[in-house]
Amino acid sequence: MSGYQTIVVGTDGSETSLKAVDRAGQIARVGSATKLVIVCAYVPAEPRDVDRAQDILGEDAYQVVGSTPAEDTLRTAADRAKAAGAGNIETVAVRGEPxxxxxxxxxxxxxxxxxxxxxxxxTLAGRILGSVPSAVTHRAECDVLVVHTT
Structure with missing residues (x-):
């Protein structure tokens, strides 16, 4: 079997999601993938809402961003993917639910x-609200790799 040609990886800017980007970059390098697409879903927020979220959510506040933080997240993720050896990297910020x-x-x-x-x-929140890894494994039309990041 040949390696994966196109790999998509999701990131929300958290350190754990960036570990998934690292792994995707490694797989892209080893498998000679033609493209690695790094995706960041976001919901625009006003600065006051982001500040309030940080007070309430603490370390989970990275989930409340506007488009500029998503672009910053994607720059960081692309740098990490390059460091892991990925070649052709595309970044995409998309408004919406992950x-x-x-x-x-x-x-x-x-x-x-x-x-x-x-x-x-x-996590408790994942069991109540649903988790991205669980949902994508049930809905994806391609192979899914859930990277152990925690």
Whole structure:
């Protein structure tokens, strides 16, 4: 079997999601993938809402961003993917909910592999609200790698 040609990886800027980007970059390098697409889903927020979220959510506040932080997140993720050895990297910031955005990006780019971190699989919030890794493994039309990042 040849390596994956197109790999999509999701990131939200958290350290755990960036570990998934690292792994996707390694897989892209080893498998000689022709393209690595790094996707960041975001919901625009006013600065006051981001500040309030940081007070309430603490370390989970990275999930409340506007488009500029998503672009910053993507720059950081692209740098990490390059450091891991990935070649052709495309970054995409998409307004919307993470699972829907990842499914859409995987389909649009004809991904053969979707990479996500495992954060949320075993958390209380993940059990109540649903987790991105769990949802994408059930909905993806391509292979899914859930990277152990926590």
């Amino acid at each position: 699972v829907r955005v990842l499914m859409s990006a995987s389909k649009k780019h004809r991904a053969e592999l979707l990479v996500v971190g495992n954060r949320g699989l075993n």
